[in-house]
Amino acid sequence: MDSFTAIILAIFLPFAAAIFIPLLEKFLKHRIGWFAAGIAFLSFALIGIVAPEIIHGHIIQHSIEWMPSIGAEFSIYADGLAMMIGFIASGIGVIIISYSNGYMSHKEDLPRYYQYLLLFMGSMIGMVFAGNTLQLFIFWELTSITSFMLIGYWRGKPASIYGATKSLLLTAGGGLFMLAGFILLHTITGSYDIATILQNPAIIENIKAHPFFLITLILILIGAAAKSAQGPFYIWLPNAMEAPTPVSAFLHSATMVKAGIYLVARVHPIFSGTEAWFILVSGIGIFTMLLAGFLAFRQTDIKAILAYSTISQLAYMMTMYGYTSYHEPGLGVAAATFHLLNHATFKACLFLVAGIVAHEAATRDIRKLGGLRKDMPITFIIASIAALAMAGIPPLNGFLSKEMFYETSVEMGHIIGGPFTFLIPAAAVLGGVFTFAYSIKLIDGIFLGEKHHDHLPEHIHEPPYTMLIPAAFLAGLVILFGLVPSIPIHNIIEPTTAGIILEEVHLHVKLWHGLTPAFFMTLITFIAGLGIYTRYDKIAAWQDRFNARYPRISVNYYYDRIVDGAKGSAKGFANFTQPGNVKTYIYAILLLMVILFAIPAFMMATQVFPANLNFDIPLYEALIMTLMVSAAIAAATLHRYLAAVIALSTVGYLVSLVFIYLKAPDLALTQVLVETLSTIIFLLVIAKIPQTFKEKIPKTTLARDIVISSAVAATVLVLLLNATQGIVSPFESLSYYFLENSVPLAGGHNIVNVILVDFRGYDTLGEISVLCLAALGVYNLIHSRGEGE
């Protein structure tokens, strides 16, 4: 199998499998999760097939034609960065899906759950391997949508729906900004192709000198920040914790939230080495790192603590990717990348532990938990490993990447100079101190201390192996990467870094560096962290008081205001445009028709009534017309519904007679059938209502109706007269084309039908889709009536 096929399969296999999950569930029942895990493993293995090639420095690029009219191809760009996130998405996918087999109750709607998970995984893999920006955008939004589905998985809970909506509005909305950025990038470079831009120094120079540089950068960063919950956009991630815990572990700690970081890394070669890049990326990173790390203190739900911690940890990566200088644009890239990988291992592990605790102790409230070390010793060990790695304790992997963070912060401080020599390292240490404190809180609050017997079940035991082994596996990786860093460094971090800074790199990561500045910063972190930990509850209480006193200093407050306001104005708009009275709709349609047709007709016609009108009418034509006119008058004046309806149908049938006379059998047939059908519907309705018009129509209404109908009739008359006699169309009639090509191109003699199913088949496909939606809409309207208001 060649590399291109392998990657395409890795992307689309999860999509294809998702389609068959409901069917397979009939045979596999609750074991369907293992099938999904198998698919995830296949995707992982497929990426594994191409990995050696990428590790040796080769970038796999291939494209097939997709939308040639706008110059977009479906292309694959597989470098180290794509490989790493691809590995994380599929690898953590295997672990999470296996774990879900123990976590999800068999009573849940399992096919839907595993379908969404696989769709998400496919989208994520598709996004990282995307070779052009439009394709990246599409997969990007797909991850937002699948995340929306998974957060709202428990549809009955209002909190789930709130969280799901919030995440969709912010992440998918941010994606639109990113798209605008990509379009600007296309305006500057003339290409959507990532490889073309990245591998062409001249193009990158051109971008950096372009007046659109800053706005493009800002637009793309808004997308990245929204996706990775950075800056003011962080608010969606805590609410996303309403998702089932394996989903939080997968999407909202290890993979989807990394998409923004991935984007920053992907565009790094294009924008880095500029002041704007450092100020915007590191600026937002440092701000978010400190804010979210601090806000984690007052959270009581262990998943919420983990959510704030994730935001803060993502900000670490953001900050490091932002470190840049003219001479060394990729200063923090290796450190950020290593931290990205490490965070995926220890944070996913912590989420899995949170799931285990909630599963066994039936609560996630850290105030009620405590003393679980005796009941679940293995879980305690796993949790401690992961939490200590997050705190940055040697010899775990979190220690290594945090050291690198400190080192690069010192370097960056030196490059800028002035007060920043100390400020940047100080900010980094402060972030580390917060992380240290809440990491300790997690272990202490859940496992140490006394067990609160009044809140917790008497017998708490270890979870089933399906839940324990995935968590233990991740903890094993945490230790392995810490003790033998050369394995991830050589196989993943070096090729990834090379993919971002576009030159070969050799890294030397060791546990012991000597008495470097970073060593002392780590010491300060531990001491200050312990110090703050003793005041943990006091700080949390202060935060609560502060929040209560100043509710408006909260992004959530403004989010809710905007969303509720939007709902209000949408309601007003809907009430204005949809008054619910059929008559109003018909007025609007008819008046618009008069305006749209009458004005151009009067403007284009040389005279309203063409001079060469033909009054030589054959007898039967006159007969049909006379009948039609009398039937129409009858329909408008008769007082009994049944009679009026039959008169109306008569008009319709007479029209079809005219079609036959004009040699248009298709139209005639359609007209007869539609007329029959609508008569049947009328009869159905009439059976349920009084037989005669009861209400008296006011004179004013009558006058208005007469004016509108006359205007419509006059418009149509003028239009018809001029269409056949007066106006010489500036365009050649289309019908000749169809007459000539219907048989040679489509093999059909019935032009009407050939146009419908072949020449304009796309339209028809759209129309029948609308038809299906209309049918479902009718169903919903009928069945939702009486519920709610």
Next chain:
Amino acid sequence: MTTLITKTITKICIPLVILFSISLLLAGHNNPGGGFIGGVMFASVISLTYVVFGLKYIKSFFNPSWDKWFGFGLLLSSLTAFGAIVYGYNFFRSSIKFVEIPLYGEIELVSAALFDIGVYFVVIGTLLYIFKNVGEDE
């Protein structure tokens, strides 16, 4: 509406109209007809039985899920359109084949006809689905 005359005539009409609707569907490519007209024809005769015999009575022995019909139709039409991609052509590219059938003679096979069959099922499915739901509503 439920006189003996309408009931008898409706009974006679059902098979004839259904056959005619199928013939309209198949003839559509070269003669008047097509999926839309055929579908409306089919839907009218079924809805006629609903009116004449009453929805409840018809449902007691003949109650297909019409939503599956339009679902199937939409799937068939979309797959036909996608079919061209499998053969490396553009989306919606149609193909024509002339096949010799013993005793009968030459017939024309068009991929667009499959698309039209999808339209046929969508039209039948949606119309009758709507009728049934509106009719069941109190």
